[in-house]
Amino acid sequence: MARTAAILIIGNEILTGKVKDQNVALLAAEFFALGVSLRRVVVCPDEVEVIARDVNELRLTHDFVITTGGVGPTHDDVTIQGVAAAFGRNITRSAEMEERLRAHYKERITEGHLRMADMPEGADLVRNAEVPWPTVAVENVFIFPGVPELLKLKFPVLRDRLRDGAPFATRAVYTLCDEGEIAELLISLVKAHPEVAIGSYIKWRGTDYTTKLTFDGKDSGAVDRAADALIAAIPQEKLVTLKAGSA
Numbered sequence: 001m002a003r004t005a006a007i008l009i010i011g012n013e014i015l016t017g018k019v020k021d022q023n024v025a026l027l028a029a030e031f032f033a034l035g036v037s038l039r040r041v042v043v044c045p046d047e048v049e050v051i052a053r054d055v056n057e058l059r060l061t062h063d064f065v066i067t068t069g070g071v072g073p074t075h076d077d078v079t080i081q082g083v084a085a086a087f088g089r090n091i092t093r094s095a096e097m098e099e100r101l102r103a104h105y106k107e108r109i110t111e112g113h114l115r116m117a118d119m120p121e122g123a124d125l126v127r128n129a130e131v132p133w134p135t136v137a138v139e140n141v142f143i144f145p146g147v148p149e150l151l152k153l154k155f156p157v158l159r160d161r162l163r164d165g166a167p168f169a170t171r172a173v174y175t176l177c178d179e180g181e182i183a184e185l186l187i188s189l190v191k192a193h194p195e196v197a198i199g200s201y202i203k204w205r206g207t208d209y210t211t212k213l214t215f216d217g218k219d220s221g222a223v224d225r226a227a228d229a230l231i232a233a234i235p236q237e238k239l240v241t242l243k244a245g246s247a
Contacts, residue, residue, distance in 0.1 A: 002037040002218060003063040003164040008054050009043045010069040010079050011146055022148040023068045030155055035164040035218065036064065046070055051082025059086070059141050064162055069146030071136075073112035079143060080136070084120035087138055092121045100133070128157045169220035171227040174209040174240040178202070182211070185233055193226035195219060209240040 007027055013019040024041055031038045039062060044050045051070075058065045070079030084091050097117035105113050125134035126142070135154055136143040142158060144151050175182070179200055190198055199214040215227045231239065 002035055002168075003162075004039045005031050005036050005064040005066065005162070006040040006042065006058040006062040007038065008051070008058055008065060008067045009041065009146075010046060010051060010067055010082070011043075012045050012076065014043050014069070015045055023144075023146065023151055026148060026152060027066060027068075027155070030159075031162075032170075032216075033167050034159060034162050035167045036162055046076040046078055048078050048082045048085055051079060052085035055083055055086035055141060059139070063140060065141045066144060067141065068144045068151060071116070071143060071145050073110075073115045077115075080119055083138055083141060083143060086141075087120060089120040089122060089138070091118050093117050094119055094123075094125065096125060097134070126157055126161070131157050166218060168216050168218060169223045171215040171223050173213045173215075173227055173230055175211050175213065175234060176209060176238045176240060177211050177234065179211055182213075182234070185230070186213075189226060189229060192229070193222060195222050196226040198226065 007024060009021055009023065011019065014021050021043075028038050040058065042054050042058065044054050051067075055065065055067070067079055067083065070077045070082075081091065093114070094117045097119070098114060101113050101117055102109050119136050120138050122138070124137045126137050127134040131154055133154065135157060144154060179202055182200070186198060186200060196215050196217040196219075199216075201212045201214070203210055203212065213227075213230060215223045215230075217223045217226075
């Protein structure tokens with residue numbers, strides 16, 4: 001059984017459509033490559049009580065929780081307070097983070113900048129040599145910025161900690177079938193191969209293919225058996241071989 005993860009996206013700007021989230025796709029791909037099963041994605045507003053409630057629900061039901069957003073110096077950056085409330089901890093100022101902030105901003109430093117050194121009491125700072133700004137972690141909750149470029153820069157520090165054995169194996173089969181034609185077949189395949197996650201995705205008005213079937217699992221042999229069973233059950237004229245990069 002793969003370890004599980006959840007993402008909590010924090011920000012009124014996401015809920016109002018002012019900003020388009022890019023972090024879920026990035027994190028989902030990272031988890032898949034690490035062999036971790038992403039099970040839930042939750043979006044919540046910049047409200048301490050709501051953040052605390054969602055963090056508690058997710059951390060108690062998943063192995064890892066990633067939060068994104070709400071970690072800057074402004075009034076609506078309340079993720080740290082929400083996570084602290086979830087764990088029943090006080091907010092303390094990290095001497096290490098304060099030192100880093102003072103070195104970075106020098107004479108421009110303000111109390112607003114220094115707020116970014118505040119964190120839940122007892123939090124860990126996860127770091128490596130390549131990333132100058134540590135990631136704050138409280139038990140199984142990891143707090144990331146919402147800016148995609150910063151998240152992408154900081155996430156690699158967690159890869160070794162989150163990695164769950166082998167990555168997922170995956171196969172894709174492209175067909176000229178519509179989903180109604182293969183619905184019963186897919187039901188039988190799901191029953192016959194319970195260890196494989198089978199997905200069906202239509203391509204609206206597709207000319208190269210109409211339905212893509214995916215097969216994911218920890219056991220590459222099981223993935224191959226499920227995919228090959230589908231291929232054997234579909235008329236050859238309905239199968240499509242795509243050129244690289246056309247999927």
